[in-house]
Amino acid sequence: RSRAVTVGEGLAVLVAQPGPLEESEIFERTAGGAEANVATVLRQLGVDTAWLSRVGDDGFGRYLLAHLAERGVDVSAVVTDPGRPTAVYVKERGSGSGKATDLADRASRMLYYRTGSAASALSPADLAAPAAARLLAECELIHFTGITTALSESATALTEALLALPRDGRLLSFDLNFRPALWAGRVGLAADVLARHVRGCDVVFLGADEAGAVFGTDDADELRALFPEPAHLIVKNDAHTVTGFAGAQRVEVPALGLEITERIGAGDAFAGGYLAALLHGRPLVQRLRFGHLCAAAALTGTGDGAVLPAPAILERLASVDENAWA
Ligand code: KDG
Numbered sequence: 001r002s003r004a005v006t007v008g009e010g011l012a013v014l015v016a017q018p019g020p021l022e023e024s025e026i027f028e029r030t031a032g033g034a035e036a037n038v039a040t041v042l043r044q045l046g047v048d049t050a051w052l053s054r055v056g057d058d059g060f061g062r063y064l065l066a067h068l069a070e071r072g073v074d075v076s077a078v079v080t081d082p083g084r085p086t087a088v089y090v091k092e093r094g095s096g097s098g099k100a101t102d103l104a105d106r107a108s109r110m111l112y113y114r115t116g117s118a119a120s121a122l123s124p125a126d127l128a129a130p131a132a133a134r135l136l137a138e139c140e141l142i143h144f145t146g147i148t149t150a151l152s153e154s155a156t157a158l159t160e161a162l163l164a165l166p167r168d169g170r171l172l173s174f175d176l177n178f179r180p181a182l183w184a185g186r187v188g189l190a191a192d193v194l195a196r197h198v199r200g201c202d203v204v205f206l207g208a209d210e211a212g213a214v215f216g217t218d219d220a221d222e223l224r225a226l227f228p229e230p231a232h233l234i235v236k237n238d239a240h241t242v243t244g245f246a247g248a249q250r251v252e253v254p255a256l257g258l259e260i261t262e263r264i265g266a267g268d269a270f271a272g273g274y275l276a277a278l279l280h281g282r283p284l285v286q287r288l289r290f291g292h293l294c295a296a297a298a299l300t301g302t303g304d305g306a307v308l309p310a311p312a313i314l315e316r317l318a319s320v321d322e323n324a325w326a
Helices: 034-044 059-070 100-106 124-128 128-137 148-151 152-166 188-201 210-215 220-226 267-279 284-299 311-319
Strands: 004-006 009-017 028-032 048-052 054-056 079-081 088-091 111-112 140-144 171-175 203-207 231-234 241-246 249-254
Touching: 004 034, 004 128, 004 152, 009 059, 028 034, 028 059, 034 048, 034 059, 034 140, 034 148, 034 267, 048 128, 124 128, 124 140, 124 152, 140 148, 140 152, 140 267, 148 152, 148 188, 148 231, 152 188, 171 188, 171 267, 188 210, 203 210, 203 267, 210 220, 210 231, 220 231, 220 241, 231 267, 241 284, 267 284
Parallel strands: 004 048, 004 140, 009 088, 054 079, 140 171, 171 203, 203 231
Antiparallel strands: 009 028, 088 111, 231 241, 241 249
């Protein structure tokens, strides 16, 4: 029985060598896709997790299934569609040094090759298929992101159907993950659709910059005032301080000061850390620290996924004295 189910597109990631893409001769293949990334983090933290998706009947699809299965994620309900390809994205890497002064040059760019992909055909029918319906009925937490919502009209219908599922004590978790490129042609809809998803979920993660772009404010307290509905609202600001609101609590926890290798995937690792700690019954401050610790693992590698230290080590780091975190 899986305690958590994540729903969304997986992508084969081709990580270029640092510098202009036209000069990259070698690409490292890794796996990405926000909900797939969260699934592997949850699993490493001891949460039995399943991933619901669609992949193409091709080498990248088989690679994604193997990658997740090797990490212990249940992929038994993933549908293979022979008529559509698995999504791919190329990660073009800046050539900066990773030092704070040089960080802007270090940012990566994502080039998507995913129009018409297998997962863009996700639809409400995928939730009703027997294997998926059983996983969803039995789990304690469902996680998805605004990427899935943006993939296509049928995928929007799927995430709307997630909002409408009987909750039965189950938590619905949503990361805004605003990707303007995916809303092309429907950008006017994004704010309304995404706001409805924020209001309809129990746990919500907002990158402050993304929230600013969609909802017009990047201020944590203003966002809380705008969205009082989610029991958990987590706002991650540009200075990498995270403000967590849960019930009447409001806690700020700064990120660890690290030299960053590459940022993409850090938000997913954060979400996975927070959600695992939530399922393990940890208090808010520790949930936020787990999030930061998992994000740190993603920030120090070039892939989107995070390779975490053993859960017992994370547990100790998350529980250390307040001053060590200040
Ligand atoms: O959060 C990281 C994701 O953005 C990345 O893995 C790819 O899912 C992805 C997307 O659609 O951008």
